Amino acid sequence: MPETITIWTYDWVPEGPRGFVRDLRLRWACEEAGLPYAVRTVAFDDRETNHLDRQPFGQVPMLEDGEIALFESGACLIHLARKSEALMPRDAVGEAQVLQWVVSALNSIEMVSVPWWFLSIVGGADNGLTGWLDNRLNQLENVLAEREWLAAGRFTAADLIMADVLRVAKVRAHGERPATEAYVARVTARPAFAKARADQLAHFAAADETRKGD
Numbered sequence: 001m002p003e004t005i006t007i008w009t010y011d012w013v014p015e016g017p018r019g020f021v022r023d024l025r026l027r028w029a030c031e032e033a034g035l036p037y038a039v040r041t042v043a044f045d046d047r048e049t050n051h052l053d054r055q056p057f058g059q060v061p062m063l064e065d066g067e068i069a070l071f072e073s074g075a076c077l078i079h080l081a082r083k084s085e086a087l088m089p090r091d092a093v094g095e096a097q098v099l100q101w102v103v104s105a106l107n108s109i110e111m112v113s114v115p116w117w118f119l120s121i122v123g124g125a126d127n128g129l130t131g132w133l134d135n136r137l138n139q140l141e142n143v144l145a146e147r148e149w150l151a152a153g154r155f156t157a158a159d160l161i162m163a164d165v166l167r168v169a170k171v172r173a174h175g176e177r178p179a180t181e182a183y184v185a186r187v188t189a190r191p192a193f194a195k196a197r198a199d200q201l202a203h204f205a206a207a208d209e210t211r212k213g214d
């Protein structure tokens, strides 16, 4: 099958974010679904100006699929999930559950965890968002203590994105949450995650070589 899907990421990033750049979510989804894809890049160094016509915030990832062009990893993931039952069931109830938890990962967890993580770097782990983060993570821990997967009784795109949000080491190290820990380990043990992560690391390692030669 020809590649019709293109995942856009940066041509290079510093060491710190490697393995966490959000194109990984889309690589992972394509690997789970068996969807062929190509990876193309925009320049990290010019990110504030060079692709604002396609991503108004100068961020990655972006996704192209035929005439469809998307930004926001969540929107891109939902687009991919609509293409494959491996990521989202076809029945209305299962689909609604997946959509609900995808939005929840982004809008209830990541919305707190990313600003908390950022404040923890500049001001320490005990910052103004700690109580909010603790609440959210404790509430999620209660959910995960009762079920193996978030939606439809099996792995879906909802688990992919929730685990990706939760796997940030600093967030996981913040408090003892055994069900969450086991959940992240379970979801990230999937071969499709390992492949997506290894491919992203290789992509940025190759970029180091190119930059050295410049």
Ligand SMILES: N[C@@H](CCC(=O)N[C@@H](CS)C(=O)NCC(=O)O)C(=O)O
Pocket (backbone or CB within 6 Å): 020, 021, 022, 023, 047, 057, 058, 059, 060, 061, 071, 072, 073, 074
């Ligand atoms: N809400 C966006 C966030 C995208 C985002 O934060 N991307 C990071 C890379 S993982 C980025 O491009 N950072 C550079 C910047 O914000 O200037 C999404 O989920 O796609």
